[in-house]
Amino acid sequence: xxxxxxxxxxxxxxxxxxxxxxxxxxxxxxxxxxxxxxxxxxxxxxxxxxxxxxxxxxxxxxxxxxxxxxxxxxxxxxxxxxxxxxxxxxxxxxxxxxxxxxxxxxxxxxxxxxxxxxxxxxxxxxxxxxxxxxxxxxxxxxxxxxxxxxxxxxxxxxxxxxxxxxxxxxxxxxxxxxxxxxxxxxxxxxxxxxxxxxxxxxxxxxxxxxxxxxxxxxxxxxxxxxxxxxxxxxxxxxxxxxxxxxxxxxxxxxxxxxxxxxxxxxxxxxxxxxxxxxxxxxxxxxxxxxxxxxxxxxxxxxxxxxxxxxxxxxxxxxxxxxxxxxxxxxxxxxxxxxxxxxxxxxxxxxxxxxxxxxxxxxxxxxxxxxxxxxxxxxxxxxxxxxxxx
Amino acid sequence: xxxxxxxxxxxxxxxxxxxxxxxxxxxxxxxxxxxxxxxxxxxxxxxxxxxxxxxxxxxxxxxxxxxxxxxxxxxxxxxxxxxxxxxxxxxxxxxxxxxxxxxxxxxxxxxxxxxxxxxxxxxxxxxxxxxxxxxxxxxxxxxxxxxxxxxxxxxxxxxxxxxxxxxxxxxxxxxxxxxxxxxxxxxxxxxxxxxxxxxxxxxxxxxxxxxxxxxxxxxxxxxxxxxxxxxxxxxxxxxxxxxxxxxxxxxxxxxxxxxxxxxxxxxxxxxxxxxxxxxxxxxxxxxxxxxxxxxxxxxxxxxxxxxxxxxxxxxxxxxxxxxxxxxxxxxxxxxxxxxxxxxxxxxxxxxxxxxxxxxxxxxxxxxxxxxxxxxxxxxxxxxxxxxxx
Numbered sequence: 001x002x003x004x005x006x007x008x009x010x011x012x013x014x015x016x017x018x019x020x021x022x023x024x025x026x027x028x029x030x031x032x033x034x035x036x037x038x039x040x041x042x043x044x045x046x047x048x049x050x051x052x053x054x055x056x057x058x059x060x061x062x063x064x065x066x067x068x069x070x071x072x073x074x075x076x077x078x079x080x081x082x083x084x085x086x087x088x089x090x091x092x093x094x095x096x097x098x099x100x101x102x103x104x105x106x107x108x109x110x111x112x113x114x115x116x117x118x119x120x121x122x123x124x125x126x127x128x129x130x131x132x133x134x135x136x137x138x139x140x141x142x143x144x145x146x147x148x149x150x151x152x153x154x155x156x157x158x159x160x161x162x163x164x165x166x167x168x169x170x171x172x173x174x175x176x177x178x179x180x181x182x183x184x185x186x187x188x189x190x191x192x193x194x195x196x197x198x199x200x201x202x203x204x205x206x207x208x209x210x211x212x213x214x215x216x217x218x219x220x221x222x223x224x225x226x227x228x229x230x231x232x233x234x235x236x237x238x239x240x241x242x243x244x245x246x247x248x249x250x251x252x253x254x255x256x257x258x259x260x261x262x263x264x265x266x267x268x269x270x271x272x273x274x275x276x277x278x279x280x281x282x283x284x285x286x287x288x289x290x291x292x293x294x295x296x297x298x299x300x301x302x303x304x305x306x307x308x309x310x311x312x313x314x315x316x317x318x319x320x321x322x323x324x325x326x327x328x329x330x331x332x333x334x335x336x337x338x339x340x341x342x343x344x345x346x347x348x349x350x351x352x353x354x355x356x357x358x359x360x361x362x363x364x365x366x367x368x369x370x371x372x373x374x375x376x377x378x379x380x381x382x383x384x385x386x387x388x389x
Numbered sequence: 390x391x392x393x394x395x396x397x398x399x400x401x402x403x404x405x406x407x408x409x410x411x412x413x414x415x416x417x418x419x420x421x422x423x424x425x426x427x428x429x430x431x432x433x434x435x436x437x438x439x440x441x442x443x444x445x446x447x448x449x450x451x452x453x454x455x456x457x458x459x460x461x462x463x464x465x466x467x468x469x470x471x472x473x474x475x476x477x478x479x480x481x482x483x484x485x486x487x488x489x490x491x492x493x494x495x496x497x498x499x500x501x502x503x504x505x506x507x508x509x510x511x512x513x514x515x516x517x518x519x520x521x522x523x524x525x526x527x528x529x530x531x532x533x534x535x536x537x538x539x540x541x542x543x544x545x546x547x548x549x550x551x552x553x554x555x556x557x558x559x560x561x562x563x564x565x566x567x568x569x570x571x572x573x574x575x576x577x578x579x580x581x582x583x584x585x586x587x588x589x590x591x592x593x594x595x596x597x598x599x600x601x602x603x604x605x606x607x608x609x610x611x612x613x614x615x616x617x618x619x620x621x622x623x624x625x626x627x628x629x630x631x632x633x634x635x636x637x638x639x640x641x642x643x644x645x646x647x648x649x650x651x652x653x654x655x656x657x658x659x660x661x662x663x664x665x666x667x668x669x670x671x672x673x674x675x676x677x678x679x680x681x682x683x684x685x686x687x688x689x690x691x692x693x694x695x696x697x698x699x700x701x702x703x704x705x706x707x708x709x710x711x712x713x714x715x716x717x718x719x720x721x722x723x724x725x726x727x728x729x730x731x732x733x734x735x736x737x738x739x740x741x742x743x744x745x746x747x748x749x750x751x752x753x754x755x756x757x758x759x760x761x762x763x764x765x766x767x768x769x770x771x772x773x774x775x776x777x778x
Contacts, residue, residue: 031441031446032440032441033441045585045601045602045613045614046601046603047601048600048601049438049598049599049600049601050600050601050630050708051421052420052421052422052517052706052707052708053707053708053709053719054707054709054710054713054719054720055516055539055540055543055713055719055720055721055722056516056539056719057420057516057517059516079603079612079613082611082612082613083613085611085613086611086613086615098717098718098719099719100516100719101515101516124520126490126519126520126521126524127444127445127446127448127489127490127519127520127521127522128441128446128519129519129520130515130516130517130518130519130520131513131515131516131518131519131520131522131523132515132516133516133520134520134523135515150444150445151444154444196434197596200593201593201594204589204590204593204594204599205590205593205594207586209438210438210593211437211438211439212434212435212436212437212438212439213434214435214468222471222474222475223468223471224434224468224471224472224474224475225434226475241439317441318441318442318443319439319441319442320442320443321443324443324444328487329487330442330443330444330445330487330488330489331443331444332444333444
């Protein structure tokens with residue numbers, strides 16, 4: 001009997017289709033997010049946060065020839081031999097090297113020479129392939145054979161599986177719970193950096209990997225951690241990303257040290273109304289442009305016009321990813337005119353910078369479902385009382 | 390009056406000397422560790438753990454012309470405008486761009502065109518400069534003008550200031566305390582991944598940023614987190630890196646669920662004897678080769694010969710850095726024959742893989758002082774009793 005066919009932990013038919021459309025014969029992925037995705041969630045636990053070691057750095061590389069998962073390979077670290085011993089990687093070939101871009105690239109070239117036909121087009125990630133590793137590939141195959149695989153890979157990841165949606169849902173809920181605990185524990189006089197540190201610990205204690213905390217106190221619009229202290233009557237915003245298995249939860253919630261007056265209640269309700277208007281537009285077949293237009297129309301027609309931004313963007317292993325539905329230079333090329341599909345996930349943000357009251361924002365994560373959408377972490381969207389924990 | 394001279398937060402005379410020796414006129418640093426170092430400890434809080442965003446990634450760039458700190462520049466993210474507003478960056482020029490390698494590289498080129506003479510040699514970090522950003526620099530100045538600045542930068546960082554030594558000392562002590570708490574809390578049946586998670590939370594609660602946990606249970610030499618459970622009588626090793634302001638604490642400590650017998654007591658004492666022999670060789674003027682030889686000689690003369698590895702390496706913002714005193718392909722070029730200097734920091738590791746008893750290791754951090762050396766986190770180097778917390 002021939003060997004059992006290799007079973008990749010992702011949709012190979014979709015990847016093959018995307019590679020064909022991009023004119024790519026072989027893929028060489030090197031970013032943290034794409035190597036993790038293509039390896040079915042695996043990453044080196046040793047290099048989870050670090051990358052530099054010795055004179056060089058760790059560089060994971062996943063090699064995938066279009067239509068040929070049985071010729072796929074993973075180039076990792078010698079420390080990943082332990083992971084491989086516990087649960088073998090899906091790629092039929094695994095090469096472990098010692099932590100230099102040069103050694104990783106040479107190992108990739110050796111495998112590519114075995115599987116690549118003359119003139120094969122090799123897809124790379126130009127923003128995530130170090131210059132010296134690129135030089136090794138270019139010397140072996142010619143720089144003109146190296147093409148950009150970024151869009152093929154981000155479109156591969158655009159449709160989330162139920163397991164991915166579950167990770168995003170849980171990440172959102174755990175961040176929401178972390179924010180409530182953090183805001184309730186916030187006492188008068190606490191500096192911004194201490195509140196950000198509290199949130200980091202609350203997220204960590206819930207099993208998340210903390211990524212960042214943007215925060216405002218009072219009427220100051222500066223969102224960086226600092227020595228600024230929380231005062232009686234201050235509003236505060238917490239906008240944090242933390243991840244579960246790499247899947248990012250990214251929401252914004254509002255707190256207040258005291259009780260909100262009618263103007264503040266109305267302000268947050270108006271922000272929520274823009275969010276709800278956008279949610280109502282999210283369903284399969286609707287375009288991103290329609291979602292953006294519906295949110296913006298609600299904003300323009302309401303009391304927030306003139307000092308408020310509305311934006312939405314895809315989210316998953318990367319905090320802004322496909323579908324790119326807003327018009328912004330960072331999001332070019334755009335997906336604004338493509339229909340949304342079930343399994344896509346959007347982050348929706350309405351940010352009011354009120355000239356007298358300060359920064360009032362809600363950010364939510366919404367998944368496109370077969371018949372509409374699902375809002376993750378639907379609670380805690382009103383004014384959360386600080387100093388009550 | 391002319392403007393006050395720019396004051397760089399690092400030893401510019403040393404950097405100028407290292408750049409001159411390497412034939413570099415201008416430096417363009419892009420790694421997390423070197424940009425953080427050159428910016429006096431600053432990093433973007435938003436991109437502390439993430440790098441990917443949108444179609445591309447965040448790419449910080451520090452530009453420093455030899456002998457010309459007043460022409461230095463920092464290319465960062467628009468979100469760093471908030472940090473800059475709170476405490477202005479030391480570089481006279483700060484350019485904020487929106488999160489693409491292309492935008493960052495174009496901003497760097499624009500600044501370089503203003504300050505670089507024709508034919509200037511530009512030092513880059515080939516393992517930490519993305520291929521697409523490299524292409525932008527090469528198109529502007531010619532690929533033959535881009536040279537490797539890796540060694541100049543790692544030698545700049547080799548001599549730690551008192552503040553850096555304090556960060557490394559505190560990181561070591563906090564990791565030691567985290568390990569004691571983790572081992573004491575380890576009950577029969579706990580899986581390896583749960584113990585690693587406990588350590589992550591203990592380190593986080595002490596203000597550290599957790600990097601990794603290598604661990605063994607019983608006689609198994611596999612150091613990856615897994616479902617393997619701790620059993621009565623098992624020894625266990627915890628080897629973790631976590632950092633404080635980027636400075637890595639990296640030590641290994643031993644635990645046991647039960648009481649060590651005489652053989653285990655002797656084994657750990659023998660490991661410690663190798664460590665102490667190496668410590669005794671660490672002083673200004675001694676070469677790394679002498680430290681390595683003294684540790685290896687103690688190992689070879691004792692009961693651990695045949696199943697034990699001894700290694701030492703520099704440590705700081707990178708877990709293996711200058712001085713590279715061991716002979717290993719990853720450490721080429723080596724510093725083995727250069728004299729140690731005060732302010733250098735070594736990680737010293739003795740790893741016994743006993744054929745019957747399992748994995749017994751101590752790893753310690755030692756700073757070279759004017760008259761010898763200082764061992765950080767000197768406690769908790771014996772058998773720590775599990776299940777007593």
